[in-house]
Amino acid sequence: MAASAYLVVLYCATAGQNDENLGADEEEIVLLVWLVIDVxxxxxxxxxxxxxxxxxxxxxxxxxTEECRQQTGLDENLIKCAQxxxxxxxxxxxxxxxxxxxxxxxxxxxxxxxxxxxxxxxEAGNKTIELPNYFYSFFDMxxxxxKFYHQxxxxxxxxDMLDCILFQYFNN
Numbered sequence: 001m002a003a004s005a006y007l008v009v010l011y012c013a014t015a016g017q018n019d020e021n022l023g024a025d026e027e028e029i030v031l032l033v034w035l036v037i038d039v040x041x042x043x044x045x046x047x048x049x050x051x052x053x054x055x056x057x058x059x060x061x062x063x064x065t066e067e068c069r070q071q072t073g074l075d076e077n078l079i080k081c082a083q084x085x086x087x088x089x090x091x092x093x094x095x096x097x098x099x100x101x102x103x104x105x106x107x108x109x110x111x112x113x114x115x116x117x118x119x120x121x122x123e124a125g126n127k128t129i130e131l132p133n134y135f136y137s138f139f140d141m142x143x144x145x146x147k148f149y150h151q152x153x154x155x156x157x158x159x160d161m162l163d164c165i166l167f168q169y170f171n172n
Contacts, residue, residue, distance in 0.1 A: 006045075006106035009035040010138070012115050013072045015054055015064050015079075028054035029119055030064065030079050031072060032088050036100070046099065050091065051082035055127060086129045093132055108138035111158050 011034075016027030029052050036046040051074065054063055063079050083091075100106050110116060116138055124131050145161050155161055 003039070004105060004107040005039055006100055007037040007039060007109050007139075008100075008106045009037070009109050010115055011035075011110075012119050013068065013074070014119060015068055026122070027065075027068075028052075028056065029085055029123055030054060030068070030082075031074060032085075032092075034092060034095075036106070046095070048092075048095065050088045051078050052088050053079060053082040053084050055084060085123065085127060089124070089129060089131070096132075096134070106134075108134070109141055110138050112142045113138075113140055 010032075012029050013031040014027040015030045032050045032052055034046075034048050035044060037043070038045045056063075064074055064076055068074065069076070082088075096106070108116075116135070120135065121131070123129075124135075141158075142155055142161070145164075146155055149155075149164055155164065
């Protein structure tokens with residue numbers, strides 16, 4: 001496989017639990033963020049932050065848990081007025097086609113598998129949203145980091161990875 005011209009860092013948050021418990025409570029996605037890195041020039045070339053309206057969101061219902069509001073800083077009213085997931089995913093697909101020259105030009109990168117395996121794939125399936133093929137291939141940075149740094153078994157976030165690298169650097 002040829003090297004990708006872009007890396008797309010994908011992040012999502014749900015209306016419920018996030019971080020290391022992302023997707024555990026099966027709440028709907030309320031935030032989808034992608035950051036695009038031009039590998040050749042080592043530059044961030046795009047960042048898109050999309051609030052996502054849950055399908056179950058009623059104007060009178062509380063959509064976000066207090067934990068979600070504290071962790072993400074999301075606003076209840078902005079979420080209720082946002083586009084649904086299928087439209088946000090269509091927006092990403094159009095971005096891929098127009099700005100990244102199509103499917104083979106990029107590789108997804110995530111911090112763990114939860115964003116795809118616990119959130120995006122199940123929710124898309126539940127809502128009968130057909131995901132493009134590129135959503136089924138991603139580079140799990142945390143998994144690869146733990147393969148390389150065998151002693152780094154308690155890595156739960158990017159900060160832990162940086163701390164591990166800095167610890168090894170300053171102790172050598």
